[in-house]
Amino acid sequence: MITRSILTGALLAGALGLAACGDNSTAPSVDKANQNAADAAKMKKESDRATADAVKMAEEKKKETDKMTADGAKWAEEKKDEAVREAALAKDQAQKLIDDAGAYIKDGKYDLAQTTINALKTLRPKLNVEMQGKIDQLTQTLETVKKSGADIKIPS
Numbered sequence: 001m002i003t004r005s006i007l008t009g010a011l012l013a014g015a016l017g018l019a020a021c022g023d024n025s026t027a028p029s030v031d032k033a034n035q036n037a038a039d040a041a042k043m044k045k046e047s048d049r050a051t052a053d054a055v056k057m058a059e060e061k062k063k064e065t066d067k068m069t070a071d072g073a074k075w076a077e078e079k080k081d082e083a084v085r086e087a088a089l090a091k092d093q094a095q096k097l098i099d100d101a102g103a104y105i106k107d108g109k110y111d112l113a114q115t116t117i118n119a120l121k122t123l124r125p126k127l128n129v130e131m132q133g134k135i136d137q138l139t140q141t142l143e144t145v146k147k148s149g150a151d152i153k154i155p156s
Contacts, residue, residue, distance in 0.1 A: 090126035094135075097123070101138050105145055113142050 097120045104113035120135045127135075 087126060087128075090123050091128070091131060094120055094123050094127055094131050098131075098134050098138060101142075105138075105142055110142065110146055113138075117142060 097116050101113045101116040101120065104110070104116060117135065117139055120138070124132055124135060
């Protein structure tokens with residue numbers, strides 16, 4: 001009976017040993033899971049780095065765009081101011097020429113009046129509608145006076 005107990009115990013111990021050593025199917029799946037986890041962590045780190053780089057580039061582009069917008073607005077403001085000054089200068093110059101042309105017509109100096117009106121016509125694109133109308137009136141007045149020799153009221 002003792003022999004039988006020893007043999008039974010030996011058989012059980014051998015069976016357990018074979019069971020533990022013979023079936024290693026769970027060990028590779030644990031290693032694979034660990035490798036997959038490491039790969040996923042590496043990919044996440046790379047993704048985070050790429051995202052950070054993209055955010056940095058976007059911020060730099062925004063700064064660049066903001067600067068360009070500010071520069072463009074400044075340029076537009078300068079051009080507007082320049083145009084306003086040029087228009088005021090052209091209006092003042094045109095008014096002087098209109099006054100001169102009117103005086104030339106009154107004095108019978110039709111050639112000088114025509115030369116002055118021609119100078120006014122070069123300023124015409126820079127002038128407002130009101131000033132352009134005065135140029136047209138002067139032109140008509142000069143033509144009428146030349147034809148009739150009459151004394152006509154000169155627009156100013």
